[in-house]
Amino acid sequence: MTPLLDTAPARLPARLPPKVPVRFRHLLAAEWIRLWSLRSTSWVLGVGALAVMGINVNSAASNADRLADQAQRPPEPPAGVPDGPEFLFDPLHTAFVDPAWQLFMIIAAAVGAIVVFGEYTTGLIRTTFAAVPDRRAVIAAKVTVVSAVMLALGTLVSATSFGVTQMLLREHGGLSLGDPGALRAVVAGALLAPLCALVGMAVGAVVRHAAGSVVTVVGLLLLLPALFGGERYRWVKEIGNAMPLSAWQRLVTNPERAHDLGRYPLTVTEAWIVYGAWTAAAVAVAVLVVRRRDV
Amino acid sequence: MDTVIEATELIKRYGETTAVDRLSFTVRPGVVTGFLGPNGAGKTTTLRMVLGLNRPTGGTVTVDGQPFGDRPRGLRHVGALLDAHDVHGGRTARAHLTALAVGNGLPRRRVAEVLAEVGMADAAGRRIGGFSLGMKQRLGIAAALLGDPPVLLFDEPLNGLDPEGVRWVRNLFGRLAGEGRTVLVSSHLMREMEQTAEELIVIGRGRLIAAESLRDFAARGREPQVSVRTPDTAALSGLLAEQGAVVRAEPGGAYTVTGLPADRIGELAFAHGVRLHELSTCAASLEEAFMELTAESVEYAAGADR
Numbered sequence: 090m091t092p093l094l095d096t097a098p099a100r101l102p103a104r105l106p107p108k109v110p111v112r113f114r115h116l117l118a119a120e121w122i123r124l125w126s127l128r129s130t131s132w133v134l135g136v137g138a139l140a141v142m143g144i145n146v147n148s149a150a151s152n153a154d155r156l157a158d159q160a161q162r163p164p165e166p167p168a169g170v171p172d173g174p175e176f177l178f179d180p181l182h183t184a185f186v187d188p189a190w191q192l193f194m195i196i197a198a199a200v201g202a203i204v205v206f207g208e209y210t211t212g213l214i215r216t217t218f219a220a221v222p223d224r225r226a227v228i229a230a231k232v233t234v235v236s237a238v239m240l241a242l243g244t245l246v247s248a249t250s251f252g253v254t255q256m257l258l259r260e261h262g263g264l265s266l267g268d269p270g271a272l273r274a275v276v277a278g279a280l281l282a283p284l285c286a287l288v289g290m291a292v293g294a295v296v297r298h299a300a301g302s303v304v305t306v307v308g309l310l311l312l313l314p315a316l317f318g319g320e321r322y323r324w325v326k327e328i329g330n331a332m333p334l335s336a337w338q339r340l341v342t343n344p345e346r347a348h349d350l351g352r353y354p355l356t357v358t359e360a361w362i363v364y365g366a367w368t369a370a371a372v373a374v375a376v377l378v379v380r381r382r383d384v
Numbered sequence: 385m386d387t388v389i390e391a392t393e394l395i396k397r398y399g400e401t402t403a404v405d406r407l408s409f410t411v412r413p414g415v416v417t418g419f420l421g422p423n424g425a426g427k428t429t430t431l432r433m434v435l436g437l438n439r440p441t442g443g444t445v446t447v448d449g450q451p452f453g454d455r456p457r458g459l460r461h462v463g464a465l466l467d468a469h470d471v472h473g474g475r476t477a478r479a480h481l482t483a484l485a486v487g488n489g490l491p492r493r494r495v496a497e498v499l500a501e502v503g504m505a506d507a508a509g510r511r512i513g514g515f516s517l518g519m520k521q522r523l524g525i526a527a528a529l530l531g532d533p534p535v536l537l538f539d540e541p542l543n544g545l546d547p548e549g550v551r552w553v554r555n556l557f558g559r560l561a562g563e564g565r566t567v568l569v570s571s572h573l574m575r576e577m578e579q580t581a582e583e584l585i586v587i588g589r590g591r592l593i594a595a596e597s598l599r600d601f602a603a604r605g606r607e608p609q610v611s612v613r614t615p616d617t618a619a620l621s622g623l624l625a626e627q628g629a630v631v632r633a634e635p636g637g638a639y640t641v642t643g644l645p646a647d648r649i650g651e652l653a654f655a656h657g658v659r660l661h662e663l664s665t666c667a668a669s670l671e672e673a674f675m676e677l678t679a680e681s682v683e684y685a686a687g688a689d690r
Contacts, residue, residue: 105490109488115487216466222457
């Protein structure tokens with residue numbers, strides 16, 4: 090009908106090579122750009138990491154002061170209580186202060202969730218999936234980039250917290266990485282960030298709303314373990330034991346001190362399994378849930 | 385291999401609502417095809433199914449013989465602007481486009497090229513959140529052009545553009561089609577399509593109403609009308625009535641004549657010494673043809689029209 094009809098797409102002006110290879114690393118590069126091109130990423134991660142390390146260092150400094158003060162007077166066990174290891178100062182615990190690391194969990198989980206729900210709430214996800222119809226590859230790339238960044242940040246925070254706190258406590262039994270349980274604690278701290286970020290991504294992919302995602306992930310990571318902490322029923326405690334927070338607490342416990350692990354304790358192996366299972370489940374949920382749903 | 389987009393018995397249901405109802409059409413390369421329908425007709429849903437973003441309840445739609453969602457990367461095959469707001473306001477135009485280009489293995493220089501092409505080279509380093517709708521439309525068009533694709537989809541691309549922008553977009557679409565690409569442009573305003581599209585696909589309530597050339601579609605509309613203004617109303621009405629024309633008074637003193645072309649009316653008036661102050665042809669209104677055709681399928685009609 091129109092003379093233009095026989096102009097086949099093959100005769101388009103060749104501004105680009107006819108075939109572009111399909112590579113996963115292209116998606117990794119794209120997600121790297123997406124992550125860092127938002128100003129909030131560096132701010133949240135930078136300020137968050139400083140706050141976490143700051144709390145740990147401050148606790149070490151104040152412990153060092155207190156211990157130095159005590160050293161001037163001879164130690165006096167309370168009347169009627171035998172001198173035992175439970176009254177010994179635990180330097181390792183100073184590097185892994187609970188509130189600091191719970192804050193770190195929230196930051197990591199929130200950043201992970203934002204990376205996913207940020208695409209849904211803005212509608213960008215449609216642009217993204219129209220450009221890369223292989224949705225699983227897109228999410229796999231997001232998961233890889235976020236995990237790598239969080240692992241690097243977690244390692245920095247964990248190693249710095251450990252190094253600086255133990256240096257401040259060097260007069261009071263400060264540890265080195267070679268001491269029992271020290272390396273394990275540092276690794277468990279480093280891995281906590283990517284673990285929580287992945288849980289955040291999975292929740293973001295399921296909930297796809299900003300406030301809902303953050304509330305859900307904080308509830309999942311911090312409130313659930315508190316609810317399932319009682320020891321009256323074993324199953325309640327077992328559920329609590331299966332939470333990342335409980336696993337982390339177990340892994341950073343100093344084996345050289347007689348900490349009370351309760352009636353139904355988690356073993357170190359079980360704690361690592363909890364880490365692995367949550368990571369695998371989070372990745373599976375994040376990748377699978379985006380596959381079929383309309384966007 | 386003329387058919388580049390082919391929908392066959394496409395169905396999309398959301399619970400009880402049927403958004404797209406057994407819709408079949410083909411879109412060919414080399415012309416701009418207008419995709420027309422009232423609000424809620426299912427245009428966006430259909431385009432999303434073309435792109436694999438929404439899964440059809442039934443039927444199939446293919447681009448170049450293959451469901452688009454099965455392709456690992458999209459930009460080299462289809463460039464699409466669905467909604468100019470589908471961007472993250474916190475990124476710069478350059479970062480947004482670079483992520484898209486890099487993910488598809490396209491060279492980074494394409495970003496500067498397409499930004500220049502849409503006239504946004506100066507805004508490359510600005511955050512999208514501060515853009516007007518018109519600028520976002522241009523950014524979306526830039527993204528669609530990144531992969532230099534043979535197929536282009538645009539959903540309501542003229543929204544928010546100033547007159548200069550509208551003219552630019554029309555020329556761009558014409559040029560893209562002229563290069564042999566398949567260009568599908570949706571709109572709910574016939575007016576927008578008149579100077580843009582050559583072929584039309586008209587839908588209403590998710591069903592196909594017409595798929596034909598703009599000219600054929602226009603011929604469905606009412607006969608051409610001529611608007612006349614004269615101080616000698618009675619004389620002219622008599623003359624025209626003799627020739628079998630229908631004369632209708634319009635508010636404001638003009639008369640609308642159907643059944644006679646403007647040149648005949650002018651000759652008649654001249655021959656009989658009737659003074660004319662205005663004589664003009666109102667082209668067959670596509671808008672009217674469109675309104676008549678889609679009247680039964682308007683999803684949200686104003687109360688008075690019921």
